[in-house]
Amino acid sequence: MGMTISEKIIAKAAGVQFVNSGEIHWVKVDKAMMDDILGPRVEIAEKLKELNKGIWDKDKVVVISDHYTPPANAKQAEIVKFTREWAKEYGVENYYEFQGPCHQIMVEEGHTIPGQIVVGTDSHTCMYGALGTFSTGVGSTEMLGVLVSGEIWFKVPETIKVVWNGGLQEGVMAKDLILKTIGEIGHAGATYKAVEHVGSTFENMIMDERLAVSNMAVEMGAKVGIIPTDDITDKYLKEIGVSEEYERFSSDLDAEYIEIYEFKAEDLEPVVACPHEVDNVVEISKLDEVKIDQAYIGSCTGGRYNDLLQASKILKGKKIADGVRLLVSPASKKVWNRCAEEGILTTLSEAGATVLASTCGACIGVHSGSIGAGEVCISSTNRNFLGRMGSKESKVYLASPLSVAAAALEGKIVDPRKYLGGI
Amino acid sequence: MADKKIKGKVWKYGDNINTDIISPPSYMEMSIEEASKYAMSPIDDDFAKKFKKGDILVGENNFGSGSSRETAPLTLKHLGVTIIIAKSFARIFYRNSINLGIIAIECNETDKIRNGDILEIDYNKGEIVNLTKEEKYKSTKIPQHIIKIINLGGLVEYLKRL
Numbered sequence: 307m308g309m310t311i312s313e314k315i316i317a318k319a320a321g322v323q324f325v326n327s328g329e330i331h332w333v334k335v336d337k338a339m340m341d342d343i344l345g346p347r348v349e350i351a352e353k354l355k356e357l358n359k360g361i362w363d364k365d366k367v368v369v370i371s372d373h374y375t376p377p378a379n380a381k382q383a384e385i386v387k388f389t390r391e392w393a394k395e396y397g398v399e400n401y402y403e404f405q406g407p408c409h410q411i412m413v414e415e416g417h418t419i420p421g422q423i424v425v426g427t428d429s430h431t432c433m434y435g436a437l438g439t440f441s442t443g444v445g446s447t448e449m450l451g452v453l454v455s456g457e458i459w460f461k462v463p464e465t466i467k468v469v470w471n472g473g474l475q476e477g478v479m480a481k482d483l484i485l486k487t488i489g490e491i492g493h494a495g496a497t498y499k500a501v502e503h504v505g506s507t508f509e510n511m512i513m514d515e516r517l518a519v520s521n522m523a524v525e526m527g528a529k530v531g532i533i534p535t536d537d538i539t540d541k542y543l544k545e546i547g548v549s550e551e552y553e554r555f556s557s558d559l560d561a562e563y564i565e566i567y568e569f570k571a572e573d574l575e576p577v578v579a580c581p582h583e584v585d586n587v588v589e590i591s592k593l594d595e596v597k598i599d600q601a602y603i604g605s606c607t608g609g610r611y612n613d614l615l616q617a618s619k620i621l622k623g624k625k626i627a628d629g630v631r632l633l634v635s636p637a638s639k640k641v642w643n644r645c646a647e648e649g650i651l652t653t654l655s656e657a658g659a660t661v662l663a664s665t666c667g668a669c670i671g672v673h674s675g676s677i678g679a680g681e682v683c684i685s686s687t688n689r690n691f692l693g694r695m696g697s698k699e700s701k702v703y704l705a706s707p708l709s710v711a712a713a714a715l716e717g718k719i720v721d722p723r724k725y726l727g728g729i
Numbered sequence: 730m731a732d733k734k735i736k737g738k739v740w741k742y743g744d745n746i747n748t749d750i751i752s753p754p755s756y757m758e759m760s761i762e763e764a765s766k767y768a769m770s771p772i773d774d775d776f777a778k779k780f781k782k783g784d785i786l787v788g789e790n791n792f793g794s795g796s797s798r799e800t801a802p803l804t805l806k807h808l809g810v811t812i813i814i815a816k817s818f819a820r821i822f823y824r825n826s827i828n829l830g831i832i833a834i835e836c837n838e839t840d841k842i843r844n845g846d847i848l849e850i851d852y853n854k855g856e857i858v859n860l861t862k863e864e865k866y867k868s869t870k871i872p873q874h875i876i877k878i879i880n881l882g883g884l885v886e887y888l889k890r891l
Binding site for chain 1: 745747749750753754755757758759770771772790791794795796797798799800802803817818819820821824825828829872874883884885888889891
């Protein structure tokens with residue numbers, strides 16, 4: 307019997323020829339990522355002293371202050387300060403702050419290599435699967451174990467194969483595709499499992515879009531959302547300056563899958579995930595009227611270059627609706643700079659958008675765009691849980707950046723294809 | 730604590746008790762002690778006041794979904810949660826709980842358990858007795874390598890012995 311990509315990566319990291327799903331293996335970790343909100347300040351710093359141990363390999367550790375940057379208050383500022391000083395104390399040179407959400411920094415700075423194992427103290431660490439990396443979120447104490455030993459145990463996950471074939475319609479994005487997938491599999495349907503995304507839709511998908519897909523694997527409970535490494539991966543890594551050699555893993559023809567889902571891309575319409583669960587997915591065309599107060603484009607899910615570019619196509623030369631605020635947080639400084647150079651930020655700003663720092667802030671309601679009781683936000687982020695972006699009496703609808711932009715223009719959720727000649 | 734049975738009163742919740750409910754992000758900048766006052770507050774403002782050490786937290790499907798934030802099990806632990814029973818757990822929350830020495834038990838029959846029921850749990854045998862309703866439920870057995878971590882009181886104690 308053959309192995310899936312995930313099984314092959316785990317086998318290599320465990321130093322064995324073959325693994326079966328369900329087996330428990332200790333594996334060597336290639337990169338360990340910590341953020342500010344759940345990094346050193348939670349358990350790690352204190353318990354590391356208690357254990358009286360150092361970190362196993364400082365060059366394999368990356369620390370990124372992103373959730374509380376720029377800080378909204380003194381407490382947040384102290385957390386960022388603590389994180390910065392901790393990185394310095396332990397000689398961690400891979401320290402970033404005020405650069406944007408950690409996952410975008412990881413994939414821009416070449417910290418995620420195909421075939422490697424990466425763990426991070428944030429659940430959306432599963433995003434690096436788009437680059438063929440077996441990556442997953444861990445808690446702080448688990449990270450402490452990794453920091454002192456360089457190893458972690460994994461139960462080898464069963465794999466669900468998600469096949470999408472064909473081309474997406476104009477006005478439909480990878481975000482719609484992954485929300486549709488989550489709607490079918492369910493928010494716990496892939497718990498403990500790996501998801502492998504294959505088919506011609508992914509083969510023809512640019513990296514920015516692939517990242518949005520893998521980012522949301524955890525929203526169906528998955529450990530990782532893997533996309534096979536191909537020429538698009540190679541090109542992306544070359545462009546960001548990765549010179550490290552890597553192996554292209556692909557699943558064997560006789561690899562075992564616990565479930566297979568097949569979708570036709572041509573049939574997909576723009577969708578939203580309605581409050582308060584990510585799998586509460588409905589086609590926008592079937593949605594009753596939903597008025598919005600805020601529209602948000604940003605985060606490690608929906609704030610990349612292509613997301614802002616697509617939104618700008620809808621917003622160019624137009625004005626957002628009265629009484630609506632459109633907030634845009636480019637997913638990194640690099641995204642910010644590129645969008646600034648190409649005039650995209652100006653287009654968005656002229657349409658009425660408020661362009662914010664690159665940060666996690668509004669996505670988890672800790673600064674830069676929290677919403678109040680009774681307010682409704684349409685967002686290109688990854689979670690719409692009760693109280694996620696602020697008040698527990700607010701509502702969040704998840705959608706593609708195109709749908710967010712279209713909603714900002716009309717003050718209500720609408721099908722973005724009408725602005726693109728699609729319908 | 731290897732063979733001790735655990736007995737306590739149930740606080741029962743439903744499906745998808747996610748990490749934004751257990752540990753709302755707005756309070757994460759606080760210390761665990763302060764933040765624990767707001768644990769579960771989006772669905773139950775009084776949780777922190779009414780949950781007493783030794784009580785048992787019971788949910789249904791997909792308990793702990795969402796974030797990797799260890800503030801979720803940490804705040805629960807601070808409030809005295811030592812054991813959580815659910816039909817299923819989200820993966821990261823499950824590992825985080827074990828690593829902190831909280832026993833997370835999967836049981837398919839939690840819909841039969843009501844608020845205020847008194848349970849007696851033998852997690853080594855995979856048995857739960859509902860003393861109030863005089864019912865017995867099976868729970869999945871916890872793998873030995875995890876029992877080892879729980880019995881030591883969590884991953885930190887385990888690491889100290891490496």
